[in-house]
Structures are given as structure tokens and as C-alpha cells.
Amino acid sequence: MIRVSIRAAMIAGVMPMLAMPSAAAQAGQTGGQATEAGEADPAAPKASEERGDIFITGVRQAYRGDFTLKEIPQSVAVIDGKTLQEANILRLTDALDLNASVARQNTLGGLWDGFAVRGFAGDENLPTGYLVNGFNGGRGFAGQRDVSGIERIEVLKGPAAALFGRGEPGGTINIVTKQAQLGETFGTTSLQVGSFDRVRADADVNVAVAGTLTARVIGYAESAGSFRDTIDEKRWGFLPSIGLGIGDSTRLTYDFEWTRVETPFDRGIVVLNGDFDTVPRNRFLGEPGDGDHVARATGHQLRVQHDFSDRWSLLVGASYRETLLTGSSSDAELVPSRQKLFTDGRSLSRQRRSRRYDSDHFAIRAELAGDFELGGMRHRVLIGADHDEFNNDQDFRRFRPPVLTPTTTDRAGNIIDILDPVYGRFPLPTPAPLNNRLDTQKATGIYIQDHISLTDRLQVRFGGRFDDFVLRTDNRITSVLSQRSDQRFSPQAGIVYALADALSLYAAYGEGFRANIGTDVSGVIFDPETSKSIEIGGKFSLLGGRLAGTLSVFQLDKDNVLASDTSNPGFSVAIGKARSRGVEFDATGRLPGGIDVLVSYAHVDAESRSTLLDPNFSFQIRPGDPLINIPGDTLSVLATKAFDVGGRQASIGAAVQYVGDRSGATGTDFRLPSHTLARVFGQVEVIEGVELFGEIRNLFDERWYANSYAALWVQPGAPRTGAVGVRTRF
Template structure:
């Protein structure tokens, strides 16, 4: 059997080509964990890919903006712009921690590293539906997997770009793949960005270094090392206030914190080491380990959320604030192994995955807070650490000293093993069965209360699916899965939460057209969760249990290339996500009732984009446009406060100046729409960016 290996990830379109016979297998890239050798149409699960070309054409720089291209993923609160937070199919996980995502199959998105930059990302995979039986601790709505750009053996090439953006922001980025020897290659990727934002007094600085080293050990073995070293410095920003549902209470540019608080800084330093070996006859082994440290430090002045302490609700212009400081760190280690292969029994073909992983995650949080008294006729602005929202005077009061309200260490230890078998019953019918067993230990060391809590649990999560090829380009599928996720931390009283459990049902149809260049999926689903948490806004860093929740919906995703060199992206999601328990919020006394919508989840979400490639006098060019619609959604748990719907338009294009240089430009929010990205409450509403233009040049060698 001839096997050709490189360190170039398999292009998304190629995954939908028919698999070759095992007598002549060409492995075009490093196999992704948890996936096996399946074309996308064979997987009983909705999967959408956003590739590096789409990210580059749209000039997308952050993971959050990339995920806007898929309607099944919606924004959640980002801790003042300091972490990634999103919901897939209506479920967001723990709002007091960043949303977890995978990097090359490793759990790597946890911790306090700032918002993820897309530099160094080859593609973003949105893995929807009931995959917990293999992936383990993900949300039932789906998981996000980032496939990084990796060293390509035996080649030397690279690119560099420089761009200027609205609000005096400059960004430089470089990517160099250097063949050191025939079997050893280094790929060096880095970026640096600095400038202002549309928010008054708020500037930002970011940089990252993301190298990859590939080593070929013989013909069938590859060793890959990746490093992540990043830093983000930006003022903590809770956004604007909305009084009496008037979203023009203050301009979207108005900063209501204190510039004197300085930057909140998020740092990450991590490593991945992966070994792939192909035994032949369709069998391969993946071994891997990762380690990642993160740290977030800084101070902020945030609007007071408690009604009784908020002077704004008395006079309509004086905003009472809290003074907060944060020192959060995390350490995350993952070890994993996976064996994949195929064999026949009688007339049946089996493709199996057998694997296991060990996951150690520690997070240490120290948080201090000053808050003013209950507002009375004699309460002074200084006592409330207040600012006038209509005429802000920064630095009016000395920063008050806070007291520690959180000082705890959360330790999570998880051991998991899984098996999956996809059986070809006929040329058209395949059945998938599998399951995962997890054993976890959660320990919470509360230093303020001088108490330690422990919880351990083991659980089996089964999965099942079926795929039927109706015709060469069309397949039908259905899937069922169960899952669980350990809820890290405690409530404000020190009680450890029970694990979150879920069940998922999904069915759909997949289309592959134009030789695999165009892919589409139509899916319907229902997800049910128990032991769901929501943010405790009175006690920062803590959550409250809201019981059960349900999400059900319909999705349509189409992406690829039409004849005539026209790229198309269409994504629509109808999501009905709601609470299914009756709970009295212990802090605000808001009644959460069955049927109440989950926060920041629109029922309707859509993204449509077209781009045309041209040739002018031998010069390649591209021109594209897109529209995103986000429907009305809840802006505060248990209340009727709603964020309005919005529609955003964008245009983008590029043209080759020479065979080695390209001029590119983009304009987002073309019509300067007022929009709002997410919300915790009416006094913590994040406004979206106004019209933003970018122009830049890219060189290749």
C-alpha cells in the first residue's frame, strides 16, 4: 500500500470526495482526532467548515467574528471583551467561564487568554449535534474545532501583510514555512495589532507568536509540535446602559468605566505535541499531549446591577458603579490516544475509533469588589462611586478599595475512554454505534470560607446514528446522543453544582454537488439539558442553577463554489431555546418560568454571502458582499428586557498588483447600523461596532 503524508490539513472540499480503495490510499494531511476516515456526507452529524480563504477574504481577525458566519452560533457575554463566549444551537455552557473549544482536537479553549485571534488558523469547524459520546465534555449543541496551520514538509513559502483600519488601528502579520531539511520544517506565524476602538478612551494592543514544527520519521510517521504565545491588553468594558428600553440613552461610543483603571491583560502560553503513525491496511494511531497556562489581571469600574443600589433608577443620569479587581489563572493539561482503522466481518465493513484521554484543569480566581450602599436621599455620588452618563467626568473620585469576594481554587480531573463503530450494512446504508465513559473529580478550595468541597461522578454517554445514501449527491441521516459536563465552581453559598446532563436528537439531509465543490445540510434537532447554570450578576464569578432547559430548531447550511467561480455561503437557523423549570432567582427575585427564552439567543439568525472571482489582464481579483440578520433576543434572564433585531451588510474585495502582491479592502457594517452584540442586564449592554473600513497589502514568496 502506498501512503503519501504531508503536514498540510486536508481541504474541506476534499473531504467530500469518495474515499479511494484501501489498495491505494493517499493520506493528504494529518488526520484530525475524533473524526476517522469519513467523508462529511457519511457522518450522521451536521458539520460546517469556515476555511482560511473565507477568513482572509472577509478580513476576519477574531474567532467571534468568524463564528458569525454560521447561524447556529451566536454571541454571548465576553467578560468586557476579554474572552470568547458563544452558544451553539442555543446552549452556551457556564457563563462565568470562556466557551470551550478544541484546537486540533484538544480541549484548549478554557482559561483566560483573551479573545482568540484567527492568525494561524487553517479552518474553523462547527461540529454540531450529539457528539458528546466521543468528544466528551462539550456542549450538546455542538463543539468548535480550530485546525491550525501546520508546517508543510519539504517546502519553503510565506506571506506578510500590513493593514490599516478605522479608529487608527494598524496590524502586521507574517507566515513563513521554511524547510530546514527534507524531513524537518518550521512554520513561523506571528501578528501584532495596536490602535484605538470606537469606544471613547478605549485602545487595544495584541500580539501573538504561533510556530509549528514538523518532523518526518520514516515514510509513515509524523511528529508535530505547535506553540501558542499571546498577549492582549485592553480596558475592561461593560458597554452602555439602556434606561426604560431606550437604546439611545447614551451614544454607543460612551465609555462608562474609568480610563485610570488601565488595561486588563490576558496572556496565554501553550504547547501541543502530536504523533501520527500509519500502520498500513487502513490503521493509524494518534498520540498527543498539550499544556496551556493562562492569566488575566486588571481592574474595572462596572455599573452596579442591583436596583436598590443603583442611583440611575432614581434620577436618570447618575450611574452607581462597583470597583473590581481580578487575578485569574488557569493551567490545563490534556493527554490523549486514538486508534482508527477498518476491518470486515462477513459481508460487513467496520470503521472504528478507539481512544481515551486524561484532562487536568485548574483555575485559581482572586476577585475584589467595592460596592456602594443602598441608595437613599442622603447617599452621595462619592459613596456610590458614580458617574454622570450624560456628562462623564473621569477620575472624579479616588478608586475605592475593595474586599475579596472570591478567592478559590477549582480543580477538575477527568479520565475518559470511548469507542465508535460505523458499519456499512449495504452500499447505501451505514449505522454508527458507540459510547464514552467518563470519570471525574471536582474539588473546590474556598479560601474565604476555609472550606473544601468535593464531588466525583462516573457516567456512560451512548450514541447512535444512521446514514442512508438516497442518491449519489444526497444522503439522509439521523442521530441520538447523550452527554454530560461537569459544572465547575460553586454558588455564592459554597454549594458544588451537580453535573450538567443532556440528550440530543437530530435528523437531516446532506447534499454534495459539483464534484464536492458545493455542500449543503438541512437539519432538525431537539436538545434537552438538566442542571443548567446562569450567571449570578450580584455575586461576580458565581452562578445560579436554573434547572432544565430545551432547545429545538431547524438549520440550513450551504457553502462552496458555484459554476462561474462564484463562492456562496448561506446559513440560517431557527432556534427555540427556553427554560423548562420554574425557579426564583435568589438575588433579584426574578421568576424564571418554563418557556422563558434563554439569554442572548435569537429565534431567527441568518448569514448570506456571495463572492465572484475575476481575471483582469492576467490579474486575479475578487469582489464579494454579505448580509447578516440577528433577530430579537432576551437581554436579561427572567425579565422582558430584549435586545432589538439588527441587519448588517459588508463588502470586501482584493486585486493582485503583481504576481506576488495583493491589495485588499473591506467595509463591515456598511450602512452604519446601531446594533447590540450581547447583554447581561440593561446596565451591561455591549454595543456593536459602527461602520469599519480596512485597507491593506499582502505579499507572498
């Protein structure tokens, strides 16, 4: 007899457990009904019937469990692939703009993803960390991540570090990739053209090869100019996935990543005396002769899921990823005594830098999930262990302008005239070695979580994680070898009380840490960054389940926080304590009239809690000083409506994002102004299986600024742009 386990199907994926489905997903696939575990969910794994057998076709995410949205003492938001496709979002950074709790941060001249969740960003000398299918995928130097191959993006906010381990207290971004769907054959292709000579092609083809073996081939290629003078970009990626069903309870999945990004390093514009019209937003102040920075990544993931029964399952996985970033750039000097621009208002003194950042990251994990009755109460447990090793090999070289004197020449300062730039005016200076070191981190952790249903309305969650880690830095220039080891226990606890079927209240507390990789300029390894987090909120479901959301308040406290050492790039300085607290509101669903909406608002107050004299610029950091690039208020609203045109499917949509003013340089009064961006998009099926789509971004051509590190390193946002394309489905 064939027995289909609904629970086994549910735990094979994360969306039925966590998802607050996006408006687009509801519009296109769920008929506007907010989904919970046990209900039909298009993002849930599917089961295929082959010769009388039932095979699991989805893969459960690690660090999860079998929970409905209202049972989780944590704020969770999901941005699904359909939303990304409808709005024609192409980069992870742009996708995260849809959640107000996520703020843009420094992107190393546009070469990595930098963002903060609930006010905290992590190490400024590394890309912001995120998970890919539960593995730490944000480490390394692979360029800004493309959305091709992304099934959905999960914004897992709140004090969950005790389970994930070694993360930021504000939250974790988990990217779930498109994986082979067993026993199915389907595909999409698209071609689009856009502003500034952008041309892009995508393909996603899932093919049932034989029996329960299925391959999914995903690829993209893009070539584009930019509103920035002399800046263009080329990128491509190959992201196949292979799935194999073994019997009726085991699923093996292998994912491959091979990507490349080529683009010049771009520090943006300069702002003098608070005047954001100092130069046009298109003006490039580097040197085209520096050529492109090239970012490469090669990655492998292998996961095996086995269901022992409808109550117990095991997930085992391993990941290995290599990245390499190489290139040279000419960047504005920040120290006033070396910067001629502060003297005459037009002559920009520039450093010249070269980078070779090479990294590899290996991780392995295993997790057992169970559901059982004990003492008359239901227990849902997660028991797991993981080990990872991260090697960060950096060769950084720099030429620096001399301290200004009456005899300092423009050539000596590598000067460019910001009002009338002439590229290639002087021979490019040769950078000298500044930082050549290998940072190694090895960490092993074990964790357990028990989610107990005390009554039909009251549930509690207890958990903890123990980590043992070793940090080692080999400075090849100074011949200083630094090493430290430490152990940490991170507890967590939560409670959920259902006032009614449509309303539940929750509270959660958690502690965590993040090892501070690298050293100060003298070779001392910093203490780990530690954190304490508390969150209280409520979750609701209205309009017969068609509108669902979360309202939460939080406070996060961190110690041993680091910032970049500007005088010694690649090194850090300790700035002590920081705190972030705020209020968030997330809602998604279908309004009367068939309008699907996604609304996200956040008020965040993120500030330093220590007194520090900055060693580079001699400014004072005081308690209450805001953290850089964190707006006080952010609002994002997206709405779509589907309809028929001559019997063909069509949809239109619009999105608005407001970002409040924010600090543009640590310890100063320089601030980036607020901005409001609008976007419209739509698509229509012209014949069966073929649709046209288009979009306009920054509809009202707002002048805006994405992020800043200092007044001389300000990243302007793009003006009004558009794109049109054609997509086929089969």
C-alpha cells in the same frame, strides 16, 4: 518499491472526512467542485518525496475517522482560512458569525470568547469551550482569540458528546491551526491600516530546514483604537509549528502558543426603559484610570501520528496551556436598591472590581483508528482514551455601592453622570476580597465508536464514552474545602441512508454531560449538567457536485443548568432544565456565473423548562422563558467572484448577516433588537506576489448590539469601519 497509500494520506487530515468546503476554498482551489474523501482537496495533507521516500506531511485530528461528508450522521460546517483572509476577519467571534447556528454571548467586557451553538453556551463564569487540534483550548483567560495561525474552523454540530466527552450538546467548535508542511518553503506577510488608527502586521513563513524537518513561524502584532471613548487595544502573538517526518509512516508535530492582549474592561452602555438611545454608542461608562486588563497565554501541543498500514493508524498527543488575566474595572451596579440611575435617570452607581484569574490545563490522549471487514460488512472503528486536569485559580475583589438612602453621597456610590461623564471625579475605591478559590477538575475518559456499512446505501454508527471525574474547590476566604466525584456513560447512535448519490438522509441520538466547575456561595458543588440530543437531516449535492449542503432539525434537552450569581460574582446558581430545538440549513458551492457562496440559516427556540425565583433580583424564571442572547432567526450569506484585471488575479465579495431580536436579560422582557449587517471586500494582484486588499464592515452604519447581560450591561456593535492593506506571497 515505493507504495503511496491514498488512505493514509486521507486520514492524516480532517477535511477529506468532514469538510463541506467553503465557497472561497472552492473558488480558489477546487474549481468549484465539492470535495469528498478520495478526491483532490487543497486542505488535505500533502505527501512530499525526498530521496525516494514518501512522508506524511499532515496530521489527523482526533475523534475522527475516514468518512465522506454524506456518511456522517451529523451536521458539519467548515470556515476555511482562505475565507477568513478574503473577508479580512481577524477574530474568532467574527468568524463564527458566518455560521447561523452560533450566537454571540457575554464576553466579560470583551476579554474572552463567548458563544452558543444551537442555543446552549455553557458556564457563564468561564470562556466558552472549544477545541484546538482536538485539545480543549477554550478554557482559561487568554483574551479573545485572534485568527492568525488558524487553518480552518470546524463547526461540529449535533449529539457527539459521547465521542468528544464533557461538551455542550449543541455542538463543538474545533480550530485547526496552521502546521508545518514538510519539505516546503513558502510564506506570506501583510500590513494593513484601518479605522480608529488600527495598524496590524502578520507573517506566516514555512521553511524546510533539513531533510524532513520543517519549521513554520507565524506571528502578528496589532494596535488599534475603538469607536468606544478612551478604549484601545494592543495584541500580539507568536505561534510557531515544527514538523518532523520519521520514516515513511510517522509524523511528529509540535505547536507553540505565546499571546498577549491589553485592553480596558468595557461593560458597554446602559439602556433605560427600553430606550437604546439613552447614551451614544461610543460612551464609555467605566474609568480610564483603571487601566488595561492584560490577558496572557502560553501553550504547547505535541502530537505523534503513526500509520501501521493503510487501514490502521495511531494518534498520540499531549497539551499544556497556562493563562493569566489581571486588571481592574468600574462596572454599573445592577441591583435596583443600590442603583441611583433608576432614581434620577443620569447618575450611574458603579462597582469597582479587580481580577486575577490564573489557570493551567494539561491533557493527554491516544486514539487508534481502524478499517476492517467482519461478517461481510465494513467496520471503521475509533478506540481512544484521554485524561485532562484543569486548575482555575481566581482572586476576585469588589467594592459595591451602598443601598441608597437620602444621605448617600455620589462619592459613596462611585457615581458617573451618563449624560455628561467626568472621569476621575472621585478617588478609585479599593475592592475588598470577595472570592478567592482554586477549582480543580481531573477527568479520565475512554471511548469507542464503530461505523458499520450494512449495505452500499445503509450505514449505522454506535459508540459510547465512559468518564470518571473529580471536582475540588478550595475556598480560601471561607476555608471550605468541597469535593465530589462522579462517573458517567454517554452513548451515541446514528444511521445514514443514501437515497441516491446526490442525496442521503441521517438521524442521530446522543447523551452527554459537562461537569459544573465551582460551587454556589455556600460551597456546594453542583451536580453535572446532563443532556440528551436528537437530530434528523438530509445532505445533498447539486449542480454536478458544485453545490452541497445540509438541512437538519434538532432538539436538545439539558438538566442541572447553571447561571451566574449576580450578587456573588464568580459563583453560580442552578436554574434547572433548558431545551433548545430548531431547524438549520447550510450550503456552500459555486453557482452558475462563477459566484461562490456560503449560506447558513438557523431557527432556534431555546428556553427554560423550570420555575425559579431569581435570588438577586426577585424576578421569576418560568418554563418557556427564552435563554439570553439567543435569536430566533439568524441568516448569513457570503458571496465571492474571482476575475482577471489586466492579466492579474482579483476578487470581490460581499456578506450579509441578519440576527433576530433576542432576550437581553434572563427572566425579564428586556430584548435586544434585530439587526442586519453588510460587508464588502476585495483584493487585486498588482505585481506578481504582491496584492492589495480592502474591506468595509457595517456598510450601512447600522446601530446594533452584540450581546447583553442586563439592561445596564449592553455591548454595542461597531459602526461603519474600513481597512486597506498590502500582502506579499512567496
